Structures are given as C-alpha cells and as structure tokens.
Amino acid sequence: MTGTTVAQVRAELALMEDPRTREVNERHGDDHGVNLGRLRALAKRLGPSQDLACALWRTGDGAARLLAILTCRPKQFTREGLDTMLREARTPKVQDWFVNQVVKKSPHAEELRLAWFTDPDPLVASAGWALTTDRVVRKPDGLDLSGLLDVIEAEMKDAPDRLQWAMNHCLAEIGIRHAEHRARAIDIGERLEVLKDYPTPANCTSPFAPAWIAEMVRRQGAADDGG
Structure with missing residues (x-):
C-alpha cells in the first residue's frame, strides 16, 4: 500500500483495539488490545516497507511495534540499530517477535x-x-x-x-x-x-x-x- 502514513495505520489499529483482548494481554505484561490474527492480516495488506516499519516502531506503541516487526526488512538494520531496538522492546511479545522474526534473520x-x-x-x-x-x-x-x-x-x-x-x-x-x-x-x-x-x-x-x-x-x- 504505497503512500500509507503512520497516522493512517495507527487509526486502523485503534479501530482493532478490543478491551477484553487488552485485559488478557496486560496480564501477561503486554500493552495492546489488538487480535494478532487481524494484525497479521493488516501486515500482509500493507506489505514490506522499511520506512513505514521504522516510523511505526518510533511511536512506542505496542501494536504498532508488532506491526513494524511484521513489515520491516530485517537485513536492512545495522547492528547498532538492532541493539537499540532490543533495548527499547520491553514487553514480552514485542521482544519475542523482535528476536525471532527480525534479529534471527539479520547478518548480525x-x-x-x-x-x-x-x-x-x-x-x-x-x-x-x-x-x-x-x-x-x-x-x-x-x-x-x-x-x-x-x-x-x-x-x-x-x-x-x-x-x-x-x-x-x-x-x-x-x-x-x-x-x-x-x-x-x-x-x-x-x-x-x-x-x-x-x-x-x-x-x-x-x-x-x-x-x-x-x-x-x-x-x-x-x-x-x-x-
């Protein structure tokens, strides 16, 4: 989806927010209320975009960061960039996805x-x-x-x-x-x-x-x- 902005994506994520999902996630230390199946469907629709993924990550929002992980290009990150991102990934799901879906695919x-x-x-x-x-x-x-x-x-x-x-x-x-x-x-x-x-x-x-x-x-x- 060429030309999609961070604001547009975050608005769509807001519409996916479910209080019951958030309640369950927060019990496990996570900070979002978006169904992961719907999040993956959105990522597939958006397609890979390193610029958008980095912008989503910078928002600090849990759901946005999970989406960033699904839409980034792991091999384009520097070692220093990955180290910084890992130290910013404090919630369990974001850290787990980041390590398994980004870092493991990196040459670093x-x-x-x-x-x-x-x-x-x-x-x-x-x-x-x-x-x-x-x-x-x-x-x-x-x-x-x-x-x-x-x-x-x-x-x-x-x-x-x-x-x-x-x-x-x-x-x-x-x-x-x-x-x-x-x-x-x-x-x-x-x-x-x-x-x-x-x-x-x-x-x-x-x-x-x-x-x-x-x-x-x-x-x-x-x-x-x-x-």
Missing part, C-alpha cells in the same frame, strides 16, 4: 548473541539466551554446551523471571537435542526445581525441564518407531 545475529548473552540488563540477556537456544537447536557446532550448563546451574535459580524462562528453555533444548548432555540437564532441572510447580493444562507440556525433556524425547522415539 551471532555478534549480537555474544554481546547480549552477558549483558547486565536481564531483559537484554534473555534475548542473548534465546539466540543461544536457537543455535543449540539448529547450529550447535562451536557451542560449549557443558559451559552453558555450568552457567545455568549456577545462575538460573535466582535469575529474574524472563531471563530464568530463557535459561530454562536452553536447558530443556540441550537435554532434548543432545543425548550426551541429557542426564546432566535433567539432574540440573531436578535439583533447581525451576518451574516445577508451574500450572500446566492437562494437554500441554510442562515447562519444568525434566518433564519437558522426557516428553519430547518420548515423542521423538514414538516418531522414530513410526508411532
């Missing part, structure tokens, strides 16, 4: 992973752990998995919530994907008991790492057996 992803991993800001560090978990799953060569387990063992128990979640995800994926580290990953999870009592619906997998690992390994075994 690995450099930022290393920089963010040890950042003193726990929200920034959680992004570094999310990128590390992605490498554990997709490209583990060169990672010190034993060293990652050392850090998790020493720091996860007392980490702030979002950083703790990110470290726990990494712990689970190491146990799931790398059989040689599975026993240690399970042992760490059992001793630290992080998310052990997290309320989980009957049809969902618990985020407690030992249970998560066991279930995913079971599923993999069933798939390998043709079950």
